[in-house]
Amino acid sequence: MKVFMLGWEFPPFISGGLGTACYGLTKALDQMGVQITFVLPTVVQSKYATHVKLVSPSMQQPIHTPIKIQQLKNVIFRTITSPLQPYLTANSYQKKIEESISQMQASHGRAGKFAGTLDYSGDMYGEVQRYAELAVRLAASEQFDVIHAHDWMTYPAGVAVARATGKPLVVHVHSTEFDRSGEHVNQMIYDIERMGMHAADRVIAVSYLTRSIVISRYGISGDKVEVVYNGVERNGSSNLLVGDTTIKKDEKIVLFLGRITMQKGPDYFLRAAKKVLEKVDNVRFVMAGSGDLMHRAVEMAAELGIGSKVLFTGFLRGEDVNKIFKMADLYVMPSVSEPFGIAPLEALDNDVPIIISKQSGVSEVITHALKVDFWDVDEIANKIVAVLKYPPLGVTLRSHGNCEVRKLRWIDSAARCAKIYEEALVGAGV
Amino acid sequence: MASVCFYFQVHQPTRLRHYTVFDNNTNYFDDRKNAEICRKVANKCYLPANRLILDLIRKYDGRFKVAYSVTGVLLEQLEAYSPEVLSTFDALARTGCVEFLAETYYHSLSFLYSRNEFAAQVNKHVQTIQELFGQTPRVFRNTELIYNNDLASLIESMGCFDAIISEGADHILGYRSPNFVYTPKGCNRLRLLLKNYSLSDDIAFRFSNRDWSQWPLTADKFAHWVNRVNGNGFVVNLFMDYETFGEHQWKETGIFDFMHHLPEEILRHPDNNFKTPSEVVKAYQPVGVVDVPHLISWADTERDLSAWLGNAMQSNAIHELYRLEKKIKGSGDAKLISDWRKLQTSDHFYYMCTKYFADGDVHKYFNPYDSPYDSYINFMNILGNLHLRCVKHPPAAPVGQVAQNAESLTAVRQDSPQVDAIAAN
Numbered sequence: 001m002k003v004f005m006l007g008w009e010f011p012p013f014i015s016g017g018l019g020t021a022c023y024g025l026t027k028a029l030d031q032m033g034v035q036i037t038f039v040l041p042t043v044v045q046s047k048y049a050t051h052v053k054l055v056s057p058s059m060q061q062p063i064h065t066p067i068k069i070q071q072l073k074n075v076i077f078r079t080i081t082s083p084l085q086p087y088l089t090a091n092s093y094q095k096k097i098e099e100s101i102s103q104m105q106a107s108h109g110r111a112g113k114f115a116g117t118l119d120y121s122g123d124m125y126g127e128v129q130r131y132a133e134l135a136v137r138l139a140a141s142e143q144f145d146v147i148h149a150h151d152w153m154t155y156p157a158g159v160a161v162a163r164a165t166g167k168p169l170v171v172h173v174h175s176t177e178f179d180r181s182g183e184h185v186n187q188m189i190y191d192i193e194r195m196g197m198h199a200a201d202r203v204i205a206v207s208y209l210t211r212s213i214v215i216s217r218y219g220i221s222g223d224k225v226e227v228v229y230n231g232v233e234r235n236g237s238s239n240l241l242v243g244d245t246t247i248k249k250d251e252k253i254v255l256f257l258g259r260i261t262m263q264k265g266p267d268y269f270l271r272a273a274k275k276v277l278e279k280v281d282n283v284r285f286v287m288a289g290s291g292d293l294m295h296r297a298v299e300m301a302a303e304l305g306i307g308s309k310v311l312f313t314g315f316l317r318g319e320d321v322n323k324i325f326k327m328a329d330l331y332v333m334p335s336v337s338e339p340f341g342i343a344p345l346e347a348l349d350n351d352v353p354i355i356i357s358k359q360s361g362v363s364e365v366i367t368h369a370l371k372v373d374f375w376d377v378d379e380i381a382n383k384i385v386a387v388l389k390y391p392p393l394g395v396t397l398r399s400h401g402n403c404e405v406r407k408l409r410w411i412d413s414a415a416r417c418a419k420i421y422e423e424a425l426v427g428a429g430v
Numbered sequence: 431m432a433s434v435c436f437y438f439q440v441h442q443p444t445r446l447r448h449y450t451v452f453d454n455n456t457n458y459f460d461d462r463k464n465a466e467i468c469r470k471v472a473n474k475c476y477l478p479a480n481r482l483i484l485d486l487i488r489k490y491d492g493r494f495k496v497a498y499s500v501t502g503v504l505l506e507q508l509e510a511y512s513p514e515v516l517s518t519f520d521a522l523a524r525t526g527c528v529e530f531l532a533e534t535y536y537h538s539l540s541f542l543y544s545r546n547e548f549a550a551q552v553n554k555h556v557q558t559i560q561e562l563f564g565q566t567p568r569v570f571r572n573t574e575l576i577y578n579n580d581l582a583s584l585i586e587s588m589g590c591f592d593a594i595i596s597e598g599a600d601h602i603l604g605y606r607s608p609n610f611v612y613t614p615k616g617c618n619r620l621r622l623l624l625k626n627y628s629l630s631d632d633i634a635f636r637f638s639n640r641d642w643s644q645w646p647l648t649a650d651k652f653a654h655w656v657n658r659v660n661g662n663g664f665v666v667n668l669f670m671d672y673e674t675f676g677e678h679q680w681k682e683t684g685i686f687d688f689m690h691h692l693p694e695e696i697l698r699h700p701d702n703n704f705k706t707p708s709e710v711v712k713a714y715q716p717v718g719v720v721d722v723p724h725l726i727s728w729a730d731t732e733r734d735l736s737a738w739l740g741n742a743m744q745s746n747a748i749h750e751l752y753r754l755e756k757k758i759k760g761s762g763d764a765k766l767i768s769d770w771r772k773l774q775t776s777d778h779f780y781y782m783c784t785k786y787f788a789d790g791d792v793h794k795y796f797n798p799y800d801s802p803y804d805s806y807i808n809f810m811n812i813l814g815n816l817h818l819r820c821v822k823h824p825p826a827a828p829v830g831q832v833a834q835n836a837e838s839l840t841a842v843r844q845d846s847p848q849v850d851a852i853a854a855n
């Protein structure tokens with residue numbers, strides 16, 4: 001089985017669940033012996049390029065030479081120069097483009113030189129289409145049986161490659177426009193998502209919650225949509241790090257870790273914090289992450305009069321994430337809409353009890369968690385106080401939760417995907 | 431000779447309302463939900479089952495007999511929400527074919543935590559049964575059939591009981607059969623009756639299970655199994671939740687029809703009869719001593735206490751509850767004492783059980799909470815408030831037993847037209 005996978009990000013530059021999922025799934029498929037051509041967009045910046053030793057590409061050659069990395073024997077990486085990144089919105093895309101142009105100008109000292117040669121079509125949708133054309137060109141030189149596209153920005157590429165090659169297309173829905181934007185959906189993005197799902201031979205949803213959105217909001221027939229849960233990468237090794245286990249602190253730490261965006265419910269977290277502080281004093285609330293509501297969140301903490309009790313760390317990665325988990329007494333995910341939610345699994349893996357919103361996919365697979373409606377600030381606060389006040393609660397949640405999270409392995413998710421590839425092949429009459 | 435001895439456990443806990451750490455009023459119980467469930471179970475189970483049993487007793491002219499253990503916390507709810515059920519129990523009591531057993535009034539685990547409290551609750555229950563049904567219980571059953579040698583000795587020393595009931599668990603009986611009367615180790619006068627769990631569970635758990643090789647279970651088939659005990663046992667102890675009839679096994683499964691035909695099929699064999707627990711211990715001599723040094727119960731496959739005390743939350747909650755005993759009793763506040771006692775009902779701890787939680791089994795089915803964690807949080811928040819209340823009270827001289835509920839319960843034990851209507855049915 002050979003897969004042409006249109007994915008996102010690779011360690012250590014992972015900005016969220018999408019990159020984590022692509023990596024976990026690809027690694028497990030690799031272990032199963034599935035051959036993968038992993039195509040991803042990269043912004044060529046020398047300081048980011050060291051980790052996979054990109055062969056220095058020229059701007060005129062947006063498709064780069066294949067790269068292999070040692071740990072993944074069956075995977076070939078193909079990168080395409082593009083500013084596309086997960087979690088972009090039309091606005092943040094524009095900002096990103098301007099930033100990277102000015103960065104290049106600064107580093108090369110020649111104003112205006114690259115603006116034209118990059119040949120970006122100016123807006124995100126244009127770029128998504130350009131990416132699709134490049135993917136078709138790239139696919140021409142590759143052998144594969146099935147196409148697997150992750151998240152909406154790669155759907156046009158997946159559809160174009162499928163048309164050009166006649167190979168079956170599997171699209172993987174990690175989130176939908178309804179999760180990200182509530183009812184204020186961006187029509188263009190919705191249309192692209194819908195087009196991708198309809199064109200696909202099979203649709204993979206990360207939870208039953210997402211599957212039902214795919215069916216009801218995008219009009220996809222249920223027998224085409226499969227649920228494949230995400231797994232969690234065990235990181236037992238970091239537990240052995242000297243010094244980390246001796247953290248002593250007088251204050252309890254309640255952690256929010258995720259993008260600070262509407263979807264993640266940071267305002268509910270802060271309002272619950274305010275209520276908790278009426279009952280418990282020796283507690284600090286840490287908000288780890290960045291996002292378009294970051295400034296609003298800082299302001300809100302001040303307005304609520306709890307500014308001194310809330311700590312904003314900005315975006316964390318790698319070892320810093322493990323460190324913050326080690327310090328945390330409780331992880332709270334009050335997401336308004338969460339297709340899956342890998343971070344709570346990582347919290348459990350780090351022996352941190354979790355409070356998760358019932359409006360999350362992860363709530364379907366984890367029973368040993370405290371569950372709340374994201375809007376029920378009183379109940380979120382009630383449960384936070386309970387974990388802080390009644391130690392046996394944390395003890396029981398930790399021991400059972402840790403056992404439960406061990407059962408969510410990427411290798412099982414990969415096996416489900418492999419089966420879906422087979423079905424797609426049969427369905428496509430190949 | 432095979433005597434069939436039915437004992438039905440009749441119980442509903444007083445369920446707690448959603449109580450957050452921000453709440454501070456002293457109403458802990460979900461009256462609406464309790465009323466709703468009480469009426470629902472009364473209509474589906476208690477009323478039709480009581481009518482059926484009453485009919486059968488009349489039909490077989492005293493040859494069909496059963497025993498009940500009705501908890502105090504249910505009796506209080508029946509009085510408030512379904513007094514007609516009390517009337518039918520009263521009618522049953524008057525037949526002379528129905529024996530009422532004693533247990534802890536609050537269906538509690540007090541034996542494990544406070545012998546004083548345990549004795550007080552047993553006495554309160556005995557007193558309530560006397561006042562309501564005009565009988566003095568002579569046989570004791572502990573909550574969830576929790577039992578060991580110590581409990582038997584304690585019950586014998588109370589001097590008012592002839593027998594005690596427990597689970598016929600394989601690991602205590604070994605090669606021996608539950609179909610005899612035994613003496614508990616360390617006791618002289620007290621007798622031990624053990625549940626025949628296999629035949630009991632055929633009715634209580636497997637009756638409607640279509641995957642069971644013996645499905646459908648008919649009265650003549652069951653009577654045939656009972657007949658096989660003839661010659662190697664005296665008594666078949668069929669102990670089960672009364673809610674088996676109409677609630678755990680729905681009416682549509684044919685459970686009432688099964689029961690309707692059972693006496694006829696059992697009595698078809700001339701050596702068979704029905705006896706109440708007291709009659710069993712009068713009729714048959716004990717055949718040996720049963721030694722139970724460790725605690726057993728009738729729950730799950732483990733037959734241990736892990737359903738109530740298996741995790742850190744459960745043991746924390748119950749320890750914190752009993753730690754308040756002195757303060758609560760010292761307050762002399764009848765409402766406070768009653769609230770504290772209602773929190774002792776074993777169901778509250780059962781809801782906190784994490785065993786099998788992920789598998790969505792029986793523990794979940796009977797659980798009003800979304801998760802064991804929610805139930806623990808709720809319980810601890812209430813306990814926090816209860817603690818505040820007893821701190822407010824200056825220690826007073828201990829008062830005697832609080833029998834307020836027993837008093838009010840007797841009010842319904844007047845001849846009512848309903849009883850006659852049911853009797854005429």
